[in-house]
Amino acid sequence: MSGWSRILESVPNFSEGRDRAVIERLTAPFRDRPGVKLLDCQSDENHNRSVITAVGEPEALAAAVLEAMEAAVAAIDLRRHRGQHPRLGAVDVVPFIPVKGLSMTEAVAVSRRVAEEAARRFRLPVFLYEESASAPHRRNLADIRKGQFEGLPEKLRRPEWLPDFGPAEAHPTAGAAVVGARMPLIAFNVNLGCDRLEVAEEIARRVRHIGGGLRFCKAIGVALRDRGIVQVSMNLTDYTRTALYRAFELVRIEAARWGVPVVGSEIVGLVPLAALVDAASYYLRLEGFRAEQVLESRIYE
């Protein structure tokens, strides 16, 4: 069995969550393709949006993503698109995430190649975001997407919102796309043994970056009404620099001010192996542990 030495992940978001035939055309490029594996496709009818998760060797994955973008541009008409989720185009956003054997710099290079080729082939304005952004004000997806598809004609007239690639004019049916590389995001929630939402909200304010907390942590307070407890719900946007255990311990320390215990935690969705190895290493005080010592990593190397 020969594994992949380099693994890239992509989680493209398309503005179609209802029409099964179209969704099938969006996922098809990721199926039965050497060097690519489709992990998931979640379609939401209310959002009218589909989120595909796929991994693969960088070149093969990039080719699959471009094919899916082509299918989306051909099939989705934003002039008639209604849904609860904000969107800028048929291909709304295409993040690339380095998983194994390649650096962020290499993931950025792949995202730029895909953005450039998509702009040329589909006559689509494409913005680079996150780690691939060409200017600080273009890093944040929400800022790029502000005004949505309907606001594109006006937005594209402003010099600070010229696209990175493609025409300075919205594609008539497909709008514009956002492409870039980012770190994997970990959804990590810490449960508190109390029912006062204001406590969870106050702790969230203290641990998150904008409140003076951890650099790669976003957080809000949430009530779990069925369990009668509250939760600090976090997104860790770079677990290699803001570690899982650090976020956990900081919530615990802040909760102690109210005499509130941490009663549990949960990881929602996928988590990179390295984030868990890092947590185990911290608590067990492991010296010199290498990820290659994990049996499973050797099997698939």
Added chain:
Amino acid sequence: MSGWSRILESVPNFSEGRDRAVIERLTAPFRDRPGVKLLDCQSDENHNRSVITAVGEPEALAAAVLEAMEAAVAAIDLRRHRGQHPRLGAVDVVPFIPVKGLSMTEAVAVSRRVAEEAARRFRLPVFLYEESASAPHRRNLADIRKGQFEGLPEKLRRPEWLPDFGPAEAHPTAGAAVVGARMPLIAFNVNLGCDRLEVAEEIARRVRHIGGGLRFCKAIGVALRDRGIVQVSMNLTDYTRTALYRAFELVRIEAARWGVPVVGSEIVGLVPLAALVDAASYYLRLEGFRAEQVLESRIYE
């Protein structure tokens, strides 16, 4: 990319650690074989012994192991074998370890099939050990191996040491073999911030099974003279029941009696992913975490 849904590991030990040509014939069956991957081969000249680590789909791995056993029986003559490590035969011991997607019961079944076929094809007395043992007194490898190759003629005359398969007579050049299934073993050492060996030895006595400690823990005290500290060196023989974190915390608790701090720990060699996930889950108080949430496990499923 299609992975293996069921993964078995085998770590066969052969009584040849010096002759490169013979060692090559022992590893060859694990190379370039669909469904099998050779992870490691360590040959020790003093022990005059080679330890191969391989993983694979159960049937493919069993076929590779039998081929290697055949090569060993053909090439190794125990009458002229000298080495520091005790040994019973040319194929000394063949453990099978369930890694993924199969139960211990299934691993035992594979070990029995290999033992039976090896006995028949090579006219070799074969003992089943560990989880595959046919009686409690035959579980422990050291008990089966006692008397070594030279003591086999006398041992095989005793009713309690009739082999499980094959003739009740030693193979003239290859002796006998031991085959069975066991849990993966984790070599886990905890370092103490003091230089008194007797403290490490006393803690080892308390945490290990025979001293009244943890059921699947063997432990000794060791001096790390170059660092001026001591260490509790443990083998965890079933991490699913004696967890890594439990052994760690118990050493810490016992060390507190002497006012000695735990300054670090180390895992020697390979460790199953589940053992680390378990440790991270304990310390982070993770609720409902599943191994499939580890990104890498999804890629190779």
